[in-house]
Amino acid sequence: TTIRTPTPHSPISLFITLTLLLHFSELLDDILREKPQEADGIDSVVVVDNVPQVGPERLEKLKNVIHKIFSKFGKITTEFYPEADGMTKGYIFLEYASPTQALEAVKNADGYKLDKQHTFRVNLFTDFDKYMNISDEWEAPAKQPFKDFGNMRHWIEDPDCRDQYSVIYEAGERTAIFSNDAKEPITVEERARWTETYVRWSPKGTYLATFHQRGIALWGGEKFKQIQRFSHQGVSLIDFSPCERYVVTFSPLMDTKEDPQAIIIWDILTGQKKRGFHCESSAHWPIFKWSHDGKFFARMTPDTLSIYETPSMGLLDKKSLKITGIKDFSWSPGDNIIAFWVPEDKDIPARVTLMQMPSRQEIRVRNLFNVVDCKLHWQRNGDYLCVKVDRTPKGTQGVVTNFEIFRMREKQVPVDVVEMKESIIAFAWEPNGSKFAVLHGESPRINASFYHVKNNGKIELIKMFDKQQANSIFWSPQGQFMVLAGLRSMNGALAFVDTSDCTMMNIAEHYMASDVEWDPTGRYVVTSVSWWSHKVDNAYWLWTFQGRLLQKNNKDRFCQLLWRPRPPTLLSAEQIKMIKKDLKKYSKIFEQKDRLSQSKASKELVDKRRAMMEDYRRYREEALKIYQEQKSIRLELRGGVDTDELDSNVDDWEEETIEFFINEEIIPIGDL
């Protein structure tokens, strides 16, 4: 036997060859007997483990089965079934016509379940060499230098409690972070091309995410240093886990059958890629919905609900839930409960189910009849679930809407129904309360109704405002106050409402407003006209929660403003109660501070104006001097006529009588 060593085109293949000679002599004999391809031989070999050990009588059958499975990936040129004591050893070697085919085999057949006891493990032969050469002495990995990003919560410590917000303007060329001061925005950071499309804050405000062709970057700390980078070519959408431990990125470009890359879940602190997923349909983002505590995330595919656990990223109980016809689902924002609904199926009515996780116990099932569509609306604390049900009652053609209100905090989750007579435009729960607001009707007769879910089992209509110019509802994140807005086609009509007594505090307008954003404390509201939706008048306006306009900020091609979220308060419920009780005492101190800063601002403005005027006056005096020096030239050019002042030439004036048309009166003369 002549041993033909593959032409070494790199030191590694030479090394591999030598290793082979030392460790795998039996393999070498067999493979080389069959005349390997030049140069590629070793790279085209795969090793398959967990192959059934059979005797000679069943060997033929085994070979056929293996051949059938593995021929799918390419042309098998050699196969070797090592034996010992009359039985196959349980691992085999297959050589393909090319290394790419070998790779295909590894990608597709690794993990292939032949039967209950045999799941193939497939590896490239060359990988064995890699693992063979791991040193026997385990070396601890080198210590990475500690990257100090400073105080990641620095912005919360602002002594004047100013919230931050991000602004994208100049059509996306510039992104700035401002600190919200009632007088005028204070620039914290401003960078050109910080992001290529838009930005997102993490749920607790710790990170700012920016988008780039190659992936996303996270920024934070006092100076907005780059904390982490995630490489995902062509990323277009992202989502954070509520606990800020994970970030999910989506790119339509990256998906291949073998290597799911459309959706990737990353660990933020380590920067590691935790798991990749396919994305079959570009449905509503986020595809994966997180439980409120970040312990689970789930997604819906046809007839299936898949729930995964963290940090393992594996399926809960190792299998998905089969739910035939599942249309929609969502997590309670307060507990690990999933609500989902399925439409009618032959004799079985449509129903909404509440399921506890991880036990999968069905807490509540509600049957619904003649359902056209359902929408799930959770109150922000998970105290209530509203299911908006569109039905076509038997014998009618039209669509009616009901709100099924699930009281989550009461035993056995009672459900109350509110019937709506008109089509629904918008629905929104008070974030931490028990009220909800509905916009219903059809333009121009749009009505705003406010309901209160009371403890006694009743749902009361508190108030209805009719003929509203509104298509969107924006509650303050602290509850009680809200803005009814007519965005875009409704030209920016705004109504500021206090729902404690359902009064209109103010009615105003921000012409062509496209967005409304409350600050996280509920003190301020920003309305804005984005360049993305309207090419002129791009600006954002700052209002108080009562609807008093504080600032108009024009920004060249303003695109987007996002308030920086705050982490949940560290105060206990009792402490908050105490502060509310003593509020008068605290407000006195702050009012004084506010008054001082107000007068300081006017003083600053006044000083600025004074300086500008002085400069201007000086300039004008100089110009006037030159003007006077040129008088003789002027006289010459106009033949001696002095035209410097309008009355320089009174002699030249003419007197003229001019008629003014005052009034016309038609007096009918009676019959003569």
Next chain:
Amino acid sequence: MLGHERSITQIKYNREGDLLFSVAKDTVANAWYSVNGERLGTYNGHTGAVWCVDCDWDTKNVLTGSADNSCRLWDCETGKQLALLNTNSAVRTCGFDFSGNIIMFSTDKQMEILKKAKEHTKQINDIQTSVDLTMFISASKDNTAKLFDSTSLDHIKTFKTERPVNSAAISPIMDHVVMGGGQEAMEVTTTSTRIGKFEARFFHAAYEEEFGRVKGHFGPINCVAFHPDGKSYSSGGEDGYVRIHYFDPQYFDFELEA
């Protein structure tokens, strides 16, 4: 005053302010008595949109420039066309010199450049001098108007809005500038329910702060001009109207806190 069937391109007062000239895309040039809005007469002859107009210091001659590739000289009083200058393309600006003996004009294809200054980021729609010619103000599509020194071309002030500025003028007696603009008709994609809400804006020249707005036009304002006595101003719009506004006494007393 409604004397034009199409949008106004320029308006100009004569030196003494008793006459106001307006030219428009309808090929017509009009002269009006500014005191009562009565029309003095029309200068007929152009066969294309008239882009510019000027009057000499003595109100003897009127000069117009048009898209019909000509610049025409008229006798102000009689309306008779005195001279016709053919040009090789549309005339965009024209004017008399201080003495009234020299005419200048520029076309899409020719102009003589004496000095250059680049401060705006988009096209400049209008330039007007102060009454003593020491400063001029430029109005630009980049949503700003800028004040310059005429001799040095130094950029002195900037007035910012959020809409393209079509025209700007400097008050002869107060530290004020007036600006008119709006967006071009083809950029308006939604039917605006704000009828009559195109506004002329007043800025303080030294503080660069806006202090007032005047509504009234049904379309973008193409040209603004102060009366030489500073007690009124005029605006010509896309809607074909020329509006003359007289200032209330409060206008002259108004002061920003300084």
